[in-house]
Amino acid sequence: MHFIKTVTPACLLLAALSAGVSRAGEIKGKITAQGIKSPENIAVYIDAIPGKTFPPPSEHAVMDQRKLTFIPHVLVVLKGATVDFLNSDSVGHNVFWPAISGNKKLAHNLGTWPQGVKKAFTYDELGVAPLLCNVHSEMSGYIVVAPTPYFAVAGKDGSFEIKDVPPGHYTLKTWSEEGKPTTVAVDVGAGTATADLTVKR
Numbered sequence: 001m002h003f004i005k006t007v008t009p010a011c012l013l014l015a016a017l018s019a020g021v022s023r024a025g026e027i028k029g030k031i032t033a034q035g036i037k038s039p040e041n042i043a044v045y046i047d048a049i050p051g052k053t054f055p056p057p058s059e060h061a062v063m064d065q066r067k068l069t070f071i072p073h074v075l076v077v078l079k080g081a082t083v084d085f086l087n088s089d090s091v092g093h094n095v096f097w098p099a100i101s102g103n104k105k106l107a108h109n110l111g112t113w114p115q116g117v118k119k120a121f122t123y124d125e126l127g128v129a130p131l132l133c134n135v136h137s138e139m140s141g142y143i144v145v146a147p148t149p150y151f152a153v154a155g156k157d158g159s160f161e162i163k164d165v166p167p168g169h170y171t172l173k174t175w176s177e178e179g180k181p182t183t184v185a186v187d188v189g190a191g192t193a194t195a196d197l198t199v200k201r
């Protein structure tokens with residue numbers, strides 16, 4: 001009873017904060033590629049959670065254009081996020097996408113701009129924007145617009161990690177340049193949940 005008398009609002013706040021931190025879990029997993037050359041750059045994200053929306057991040061994501069390459073090759077962002085397209089090359093680059101997930105109404109051309117300049121675009125539609133440059137036909141990249149802020153991109157060996165996931169029952173989904181989308185159910189608790197997926201051509 002003495003304990004209850006000495007609880008202050010600050011104590012309650014601290015308890016709530018530490019509980020929040022300790023409750024968050026993570027998802028670790030590995031993607032196996034079948035019939036495609038590598039699991040590298042496969043996007044993994046928690047699919048839409050019914051009844052839950054997420055405010056867009058105030059911080060911009062960056063898609064760099066360096067040595068005639070989009071870096072990273074695959075960038076995952078939360079719906080509503082803004083991406084800064086930075087030109088780090090001494091030549092001008094153009095950035096456009098002919099559609100978002102096949103919807104040509106969402107095609108957009110950002111124009112062409114010189115070294116050191118960046119152009120911002122806010123992605124309000126879910127789906128995948130295949131990035132192209134009409135100056136360099138070999139340039140290609142992807143923006144994957146996800147419904148939740150819980151996402152990752154697989155490394156060379158197919159491994160991925162999604163941190164700070166609140167406990168719950170979720171559907172994990174993949175997007176891959178060459179393979180078909182895959183889903184797997186995952187239960188996240190306080191610790192590490194494991195999710196392994198196979199992406200097929």
Ligand SMILES: [Cu+2]
Nearest residue numbers: 093133135136
């Ligand atoms: Cu270019």
